[in-house]
Amino acid sequence: MKQPHIGLIGLGTMGANLARNIAHKGYSIAVYNRTTSVTESFLKNHGNSSITGPRTLEEFVESLKPPRIILLMVKAGKAVDIVIDQLRPLIEKGDSIIDCGNSYFKDTKRRYNELENYEIHFAGCGVSGGEEGALNGPSLMLGSNDNSWQQLKDVLQAIAAKDFNGKPCVTHVGPESAGHYVKMVHNGIEYGIMQLMAEGYDMLRTLYTLSSKDIAHIYKQYNDTELSSYLFDISEAVLLRKDDQSDTYIVDMILDEAAQKGTGAWTAHESLATGEATPTIAEAVFARYLTGNKEKRKMLAKHYASLKKQPKTISDDVVNTLRDALYSSILLTYIQGFSLIHNASQEYAWNIDLPEIARIWQGGCIIRADMLSLLHSALREEKQLLATPSVQKALLPRIRGLRHIITQGVGAGIPLPAFSSTLAYIDTLTSSQLPANYIQGLRDRFGAHTYKRIDKKGVFHTDWLTS
Ligand SMILES: NC(=O)c1ccc[n+]([C@@H]2O[C@H](COP(=O)([O-])OP(=O)(O)OC[C@H]3O[C@@H](n4cnc5c(N)ncnc54)[C@H](OP(=O)(O)O)[C@@H]3O)[C@@H](O)[C@H]2O)c1
Known part of the structure; x- marks a missing residue:
């Protein structure tokens, strides 16, 4: 087996199926899960010559060929930060971490900026399709820098579903958290x-x-x-x-x-x-x-x-x-x-x-x-x-x-x-006239919030208390 570039952390419903999908497409992959028994049962049920399952995070990282591509499929929220903190001292400049969970886009932006300081590429990839999609072809929305897109393009295109014209359902949505935003x-x-x-x-x-x-x-x-x-x-x-x-x-x-x-x-x-x-x-x-x-x-x-x-x-x-x-x-x-x-x-x-x-x-x-x-x-x-x-x-x-x-x-x-x-x-x-004029009148009457007129430019206030 070729030393894999790609690793995946988190063998829950989505991660297990995504790893199988990647292996089915001919890529070597290393998988890791916090609870070792989950890795063991995954290997027992789905293991093949393309998949390795190191038991510790250190062995997992060592087993990957730099520049490493590490996909995270863990519970969104704190777990993502915990795993990144554990990975950071183990990985090197030029490696990529791709968060494939449903992370909040503002968290993705924060993680992207933090990891940029270490010259580690961080990307957020929206994955849709549930467990069936993860296994047979999901729709993939990647937010990343160009480097990560170039690194990931082939594997993402290989595992994605197909659109109405047979093209892969994956795109480089934009930088940073654009992928998680669209997801x-x-x-x-x-x-x-x-x-x-x-x-x-x-x-x-x-x-x-x-x-x-x-x-x-x-x-x-x-x-x-x-x-x-x-x-x-x-x-x-x-x-x-x-x-x-x-x-x-x-x-x-x-x-x-x-x-x-x-x-x-x-x-x-x-x-x-x-x-x-x-x-x-x-x-x-x-x-x-x-x-x-x-x-x-x-x-x-x-x-x-x-x-x-x-x-x-x-x-x-x-x-x-x-x-x-x-x-x-x-x-x-x-x-x-x-x-x-x-x-x-x-x-x-x-x-x-x-x-x-x-x-x-x-x-x-x-x-x-x-x-x-x-x-x-x-x-x-x-x-x-x-x-x-x-x-x-x-x-x-x-x-x-x-x-x-x-x-x-x-x-x-x-x-x-x-x-x-x-x-x-x-x-x-589709209404050219709405009752917002009345709302503006009320706002100006009780709070001097001003209003615009339909016949002149500018901002106006009426002294409603004088008749
Ligand atoms: N289910 C769906 O249809 C679907 C669709 C699209 C996207 N997603 C997103 O994909 C992500 C994974 O979803 P899932 O349904 O596969 O979840 P899941 O079956 O509940 O699996 C969660 C995974 O996260 C790991 N994990 C949780 N906390 C951890 C921590 N502190 N450190 C390390 N690992 C931790 C778990 O490891 P342990 O085995 O050790 O607990 C497990 O491997 C989520 O962000 C979810 O929102 C889900």
Whole structure:
């Protein structure tokens, strides 16, 4: 076996599969895990002539040929700093550490700067696709200096998924934390899309009283249309799997409290901090918070039962209208995500190639969807996606469906925060007159905050207390 350049630390769900993927592509790799028994069981189950598993970190580093490429796939947060601190005295100038976990982009920037002082290349690589993607081909978003990109390009291209044209789903997003930023927004979009799909599911289950089986059938139909995507594809399995401990579907036995690991909240926070609105993503995060505490909801449901309306009968019309509502709101969620990335690219001078992001999300990742083809070509024309004829052509005939579904659902007391905020987003951005003049008047009246006028340049204040 050739002495490997590449090492991977962290043999959890993602790391183990990523290491196997790298070895399958013909690269020699050394792996290391804090808990040695995990390394032993990995080698027992998946070991082959391309993989070595040193037991100590020192042996692991020594086994790698300089310049070393060390991929980290450990729990995001403190663990990344701990591992870097352990590695730093063992590695040399010119070596690279690539953090492939879901690290917060500001942590990545800090680590990048710290390691630059030691002439160690640090990179943040967003990896999307879950355990299946890590093994068979993820979508990879690298933030690094040019040196690391040149060092990593071949292996990343070899292990990545393929886009709609067969090209690898990997790109050098930009310097420092640009890759982790884009991965964060990817996850924010994922939150938005899943909340929209869940609201569609709730409409069908609660207002139209359909079973999991019926909803699976409708979502499968959607997946055969322009809504085709990975998340619709896996919905069938999630909705149709029978529970082995009862005589119903497993989805009906799963507690309706949604968990999260923080990437959606980071995206919403970034949106609030920069003023680039992503209401669908923020609402999806709030919606997950609000699902918490089932017992409290059950208690309140008894007191407010009169807010809910009688169920209705499903029709083909409803199925088609809901498809339009889902398509338009999901497209608008991607648009919000791309606006956030565009804004960050300018703010941090990252020079991110937006069409390239739409391309690398076409394969491997959780938000891969047919509509990324439309977004890819629209972004090549114009960064303001709503201004492109192709996006307008896709949205205009479907917004009516979104409005109709919201009217039906909200009227019956079904919570539709993501659908509603998405409609408000497009209605706001397409209104030439908004009520912000009144807000400005109030602000100037109580706090002398000043306002601008529609007929003259400058900043004005009215002495509201004199008539
Ligand atoms: N799961 C997904 O679908 C997914 C998708 C994309 C990205 N990610 C990201 O990928 C990263 C890994 O996720 P995962 O799902 O593979 O996690 P996981 O299965 O929980 O594995 C975590 C790994 O981190 C190691 N670790 C934890 N604390 C450590 C420390 N202080 N020092 C050294 N090693 C430590 C663990 O080692 P021990 O065995 O010794 O505990 C284990 O190898 C995370 O950042 C996650 O957010 C996950």
